[in-house]
Amino acid sequence: xxxxxxxxxxxTVRSIARLRGGGSALPGLFxxxxxxxxxxxTLAQLPxxxxxxxxxxxxxxxxxxxTELLEGQGxxxxxxxxGSNFIRGVAAALLGDVxxxxxxxxxxxxxxxxxxxxxxFVKTIAPRYSLLxxxxxxxxxxxxxxxxxxxxxxxxxxxxxxxxxxxREDPRIVSIGDALPAKKTTYFGLDPSLSHYFPNDDELHNGxxxxxxxxxxxxxxLEAFKDDQATFKIAGEHFSTSLKLQGIYxxxxxxxxxxxxxxxxxxxxxxxxxxxxxxxxxxxxxxxEQLIVGGQPLELVLVKNPAGFRLGLSSFPAETYATMxxxxxxxxxxxxxxxxxxxxxxxxxxSGVSQVSGIRxxxxxxxxxxxxxxxxxxxxxxxxALHHFIAKYPDTPKRIYCTYTAMLALRRELGTITTVExxx
Amino acid sequence: xxxxxxHIVQLYPKDMNxxxxxxxxxxIKRRLEWHGYTPILTEYNQGDxxxxxxxxxxxxxxxxxxxxxIQDDLxxxxxxxxxxVEADVPMLLICGLYQLFGNFFKTLDGTMIKGTGVxxxxxxxxxxxxxxxxxxxxxxxxxIIGYENHSGQTYLxxxxxxxxxxxxxxxxxxxxxxxxxxxxxxxxxYLHGSLLPKNPAIADFLIEKAVTKRYGEFTPTxxxxxxxxxxxxxxxxxxR
Numbered sequence: 259x260x261x262x263x264x265x266x267x268x269x270t271v272r273s274i275a276r277l278r279g280g281g282s283a284l285p286g287l288f289x290x291x292x293x294x295x296x297x298x299x300t301l302a303q304l305p306x307x308x309x310x311x312x313x314x315x316x317x318x319x320x321x322x323x324x325t326e327l328l329e330g331q332g333x334x335x336x337x338x339x340x341g342s343n344f345i346r347g348v349a350a351a352l353l354g355d356v357x358x359x360x361x362x363x364x365x366x367x368x369x370x371x372x373x374x375x376x377x378x379f380v381k382t383i384a385p386r387y388s389l390l391x392x393x394x395x396x397x398x399x400x401x402x403x404x405x406x407x408x409x410x411x412x413x414x415x416x417x418x419x420x421x422x423x424x425x426r427e428d429p430r431i432v433s434i435g436d437a438l439p440a441k442k443t444t445y446f447g448l449d450p451s452l453s454h455y456f457p458n459d460d461e462l463h464n465g466x467x468x469x470x471x472x473x474x475x476x477x478x479x480l481e482a483f484k485d486d487q488a489t490f491k492i493a494g495e496h497f498s499t500s501l502k503l504q505g506i507y508x509x510x511x512x513x514x515x516x517x518x519x520x521x522x523x524x525x526x527x528x529x530x531x532x533x534x535x536x537x538x539x540x541x542x543x544x545x546x547e548q549l550i551v552g553g554q555p556l557e558l559v560l561v562k563n564p565a566g567f568r569l570g571l572s573s574f575p576a577e578t579y580a581t582m583x584x585x586x587x588x589x590x591x592x593x594x595x596x597x598x599x600x601x602x603x604x605x606x607x608x609s610g611v612s613q614v615s616g617i618r619x620x621x622x623x624x625x626x627x628x629x630x631x632x633x634x635x636x637x638x639x640x641x642x643a644l645h646h647f648i649a650k651y652p653d654t655p656k657r658i659y660c661t662y663t664a665m666l667a668l669r670r671e672l673g674t675i676t677t678v679e680x681x682x
Numbered sequence: 683x684x685x686x687x688x689h690i691v692q693l694y695p696k697d698m699n700x701x702x703x704x705x706x707x708x709x710i711k712r713r714l715e716w717h718g719y720t721p722i723l724t725e726y727n728q729g730d731x732x733x734x735x736x737x738x739x740x741x742x743x744x745x746x747x748x749x750x751x752i753q754d755d756l757x758x759x760x761x762x763x764x765x766x767v768e769a770d771v772p773m774l775l776i777c778g779l780y781q782l783f784g785n786f787f788k789t790l791d792g793t794m795i796k797g798t799g800v801x802x803x804x805x806x807x808x809x810x811x812x813x814x815x816x817x818x819x820x821x822x823x824x825x826i827i828g829y830e831n832h833s834g835q836t837y838l839x840x841x842x843x844x845x846x847x848x849x850x851x852x853x854x855x856x857x858x859x860x861x862x863x864x865x866x867x868x869x870x871x872y873l874h875g876s877l878l879p880k881n882p883a884i885a886d887f888l889i890e891k892a893v894t895k896r897y898g899e900f901t902p903t904x905x906x907x908x909x910x911x912x913x914x915x916x917x918x919x920x921x922r
Contacts, residue, residue, distance in 0.1 A: 587920060593815060594829045595917075596874045599705025617920075620913035624879050627909050628705075628712050636909075638916070 264296050265353070265360040297349050298382045300356060306333070306366035308383055309522065310376055312414055313391025313425075314407070315566045316511040317370040318542040319503065320391060323515035325368050330535030331523060336364035339542075345375050366522070373410040380417035388418040389518045391511065393430040394565040395597065404430070412437065423518045426473045427456060435474065446517035447476030448510060449491075452483070455506045455572065478517040483509050490516060490533070497533045502540045505573030507566075512536055543679060544665040546574075551648055551676050556656040560665050562591065564600035570659060571605050580651040581606060582613040584640060584664035585622045591661040595621045603629040610634065612651060615643030616664045640667050648675075686719045688892055689733065693741035696727045697751045698778050703742025705876025706774060709885050710738060716905050717889065728755035732762055736771055737892040739763075743777025743832075743874060749787075753795060756782055760798035767800050772867040772891040774884075776877060780863070780870035781805040781834050801865055802839030808856075809833075814922035816851025816873060818861040823883045825849075826861075827917050828873030836872075838863055845871050851922065867891045880914055882907050 301308050311321050325337045338351040348369055356362050371379055390411050395404055408430045415422045415434050424435045426445040435443045448456070479491040488509045489498045501509060516536065520527050541547050544558045559574065561567040587593050595618055603626055610632035614623050619638040626633055634650075637643040647656065660668055672678050692707050707723065714721040724733045728751065744752070763783075767773065781787050784803035787795040791807075811833045818826045826846045835855035838844060844854070845862030853861035854872070862871035869884060871877060878885040886902065893900040 593920065593922075594831065594875065596702030596705065596829060596876050599702035599708070599876045599879070618913070618916060620909050620916050621880075624909040624913045625705075627906075628708050628879060630712075 265356055265358060295382075296360075297345065297352060300352050300360060300362050301367050301383055303362060304336070304364060304367055306522070307386030307419075308367045308369065309518070310380070310385040310388045310414060310418075311368065311370045311391070311518075312373055312376045312388065312411060313431075314373075314394040314563060315569075316391050316507060316514075317372075319508055319545045320389065320511040320515050321368055321370040322542045323503075323512060323536065323539050324389075324518055326539050327515055327519045327532055327535050328366065328368065328522070330531060331519070331526070331528065333366055334364045336362055336367045338369050345371075345379055348379075373407050373414075376414050377410045380414050384417050384419050385414070386418070386420045387423065387518065387522055388414050389423040389514055390415065390425065390431050390434060391514060392425055392428045392565075394563055395600070408434065418442070421521050423477075423514065423521055425514065426476060427453065432474070443474070444477045444517055444521050445474045446478045446513045447473060447480070448513070449479060449481045452480065452506070456510070456569075476513075476517075477520060478513045480510050480513040488512065492516065492520070492529055495529075497529065499533050499537045501537060504541070504546050505569065507569045507573065508541070508546065512539075544660070544669060549672060549676055549678060551656070551672065552652055554653065554655050556648075556658065556672070556676075558665055558668065559657060559659050560662060561659045562661055564597050567597075567601040567659065571601070571603070574657060576606050576609040576657075578655065579609070579657045580612040580647065580654045581609060582615065582643070582647050582656065582658040583611060583622055583626075584614075584643070584658060584660040584668060585616040585618045586661045586664040586667075587618045588663040591663050598622060598625045601625075603631050606631045613637065613643050613647040615640050616661065619643075640664060641671050644668055644671055686893075686897060688714050688719050688721050688889075688896065689735040689737045690714075690721055690723045691733050691736045691739045692723065692725050693739065693779060694727055694744070694752045694756075695725045695742070698742045698744035698749070702874050702876040703740075703776060705874075706742070706776065706878045707740050709876070709878035709882075710740065710888065713882070713885050713889055713905060717893075717900075717903050719893065728752050732759050736766055737896055738888055739766065739771060739773040741773070741775045741779030741783075743779070749778050749782065749795070753782070756798060757796060760800065763798055764800045767866055767868055770867050770891070770895060772888040772895075773869065774878070774888060775868065775870040776874055777832055777872055780872065781836060783868075783870060784836065785839075787834060801863055801868065801870060802842050803836055803863060803870075804839075805834040805836045806855075807833060808835045810856075812852035812856055812872075814851060815917060815920050816853065816861070817849040817918065818846030818851070818853065818873075819849055820846040820864075822864070823881065823887070825914070825918075826871075826873065826877075826881050826884070827875075827914050828871075828877050828880065829875035830872045831874070832872050841865075845869055875917075880910055880917065882910050 311317055325335045328335050338348050393408050412434045421442055423444045425431045426447040481491050482489045486500050488501055489496055544560045547558050549556045559570045561570055612634045614633055614636045619636050623636045669678055690710055711721045775783050782797045783801045784797045785799050786797050787805040789807040813831045816830045820826055843864045844860035845864050848859045848861050890900045
């Protein structure tokens, strides 16, 4: 099928899907079906090629940072903002951005891809650069084992033509780097004084970590952070800035984003300007995103695996907030609930949890019962739970920990009562 | 608090702890407290001295790499484990350690991983991963609800009874409708999710056996299991 024809049809489906309030994947699926080379052909036009960001946690926020940092340096960037990080999500995003002739007005593509989809993606489109953030227990119902996930990321690294940016604090990611030629790797890292903020899955129940092995030197090092202030060490110099992103994990991802952008731009990169752009980056939708409801802030914190949930709980203190937890088990969330048992909820004991909701609300309630955390209400229906939560705590800032599909449903519902940015 | 101590031993938490195995340990610990006992948890990892006091033993699942790591150590303590099993010590073995308590695990490429032989069962590597929500039925515990994720296919020897018969899901091997094993006071199973919180009848069985063995009698208190029961109802309605 000719490209203009594919583009026209695809754009039409996209408009219809949006009118219906549907998700971003359907038009992408449509294009994938009628023209399987649409994505590859369109991306092949880009002068600076394709960048892939993958790993278990932090893909969406890091992709947003990298995109905004590159834009701050004057580049036109194509990206998949929806967090629908499957190939058809990329196709859907392309449909929004190409002109009727199928041309993409951009210098570079920065794409977040789920590990399993990235493996297929790189078979047809070799990325020029890739960034591998971390490997943690997530969606084992889809991937089987963490070691399988590591192999998927290694396949992305393998197909990357120029350079792979890697997290030197994650032993599984380092093992991927060890298998690559040294000139193909760049690392970002963490000052040892901060590493206790990042217990890895293997250390969860085992106390202190094993003695430190020497780590590769870091292109960008997160040296210190306090509240919203962070200091990075780049090329021997120290850069301090305030950030709009919250939580140590987002700030560490900022080091990843800086390292990737420096790698892409090389000597062209203006570090001062990069750090200035970083200060302006706001959280990606549903990733610590803040809305205003009834004059009070309401934060949405996406949780999808034990490591992410633990980091969320330790990054956002529960005091002075009303807390809601919404757990779904749709395909995109993962069907297996056992991950909830690998998260420690003691930090919620003092404040209690105001509302528990989602398809698996009672699994979550059961989990909290065993950590002896008080709950005010358990209501599986998300709409009812949300409205009750908002009505019952009118004068308190609110925070909702939610799985992916619960987050989408809550955002949709919140859109009926407050301003919610439409992301497509 | 009561000074009636019950010793829980968790096997290899360092290398065999994915899939929410902590949930099983936590459930035993809390329910012991709620029943009025004082749990003491000891972790046994490879190279440690095996604890003297064992009232309940819990072992979990691991990745294939974790299983290789612990295999030698497990064979070393096998005689002690066998002694405990024959002495009616209650045990819960999930996934990886369930397999390794058997005679062997033969991987797809033909490699034989020797098990402890404490339980008469064998496991063969499969090409397909058996993943999803699972419901089984047991005459002792009623409906057992959880989630399975394994590629090993386990077959029970003649003297072994399955823990449950599969109603929905794959179970031991996807062929003979059995799931898990029951022998003496041992429960082996592929179910995590975690198994015990959503199946409190099994948790209380292990506790009753442990307490009765140590103190001669067990008087349970009533525990509010409404969330467990509603979580079970919700899980039953979910797709595979």
